[in-house]
Amino acid sequence: MSTVQEKLTDLLVTQLGVPAAKIEPGISYKDLALDSLALIEFTMILNRELGTDLSDDLLQAETTVAETVEFIEAQGVRA
């Protein structure tokens, strides 16, 4: 069974073309070179693929992958 972190990484790589080698828990979206529109695209992808209800402004440039995992798990999703 995959973890939320693994699922999130998979979606960043397959849907947004982020290099897998760059993704680690402490990295921010800014450092992954995702702009504000990419973050709303990613929010929509997460909501569709994981059944979450993340708000439009939740993910910001400074938000990290680990923080995103916490947001998702706080909504009861375990991947």
Next chain:
Amino acid sequence: MSERAAVLTGLGGWLPPVRITNDDLARELDTTDEWITTRTGIRQRFVVPPGLSTSGVAVEAGRRALASAGTGSVDVLVLATSTPDHPCPATAPEVAARLGLGEIPAFDVAAVCTGFVYALATAAGLITARIAGSALVIGADTFSTILDPADRTTRAIFGDGAGAVVLRAGDRSEQGALLGFDLASDGSQSELITVPGGGSEHRSRGLAEPADSYFTMQGRSVFRNAVTRMSQSSRRLAERLDWPLTSVDRLVAHQANIRILSAVGSELGLREEQLVVNLDRVGNTVAASVPLALAEAAHSGAVAPGHRVLLCGFGGGLTWGAAALEFPRLTVAPPPGPVAPRAPATDRATA
């Protein structure tokens, strides 16, 4: 069994003469060609010179659509715009007069970027209800007149222009018949896309800040709504017509942003060639967007006779909607401006 329908019989578009490239904007604002292109897909846009307003661009597109239809008269004119020449009266009667259309009914429809789809449905309804036998439907906007000159985001996105179609009464079985519409709105999110001032709400409270007369939008929420609403409307209409989405030859969606168009394509599972794109060359032209893209695609052959075509829009209000037709054989002049054909000419039989 015959069934009266509104049939597309003429199509035309027009762009004003002042071209503004991304490099032109970069000389004036804190932006770059790369920043604009990666975020919007837009490389240039056209704006009106001093003295030319929405009525002027509407007249030019209307003239081209009438020429395409081979007619000089229609029974009604419906103008979609949210940048009318004046708050009062509507701009459509002046456009009708300048086109020499006589004392026909003429009125504006305001649904921002969904305006053309709403106006098309209105005109089609007048024809099927036997109130009119023919109609000129124009989508025209000059958003350059309501943008904050210092706002690098909206100035990069929006351009001016107009697109128009002529409809006539005919039969549902004919090529070009408008086969159905899906229209919707959600006024609880009206603040996402707005010009706050200049209307009765501000005036009734004694507010008159000049800056409130500029157009504003909340990018992220607009992005999400544009993608979900245009996808939802297109899917709903296709299902009602029993058209599998794979059988839709072309989706002419509101040219808001290349990333919105791509996301709509992904949501609907469309192939790249099914999406008509011209925003790289004209920007987001608001109510003109859908008919302008359709005119350009028809001229280049990207939309061809027999193609199943879905038109869809999303805009302030919020409003959204879709329309469907099987594209007819038309003669369409190219919109002015350095606009190159995009896709190879393909008939349905060879597509």
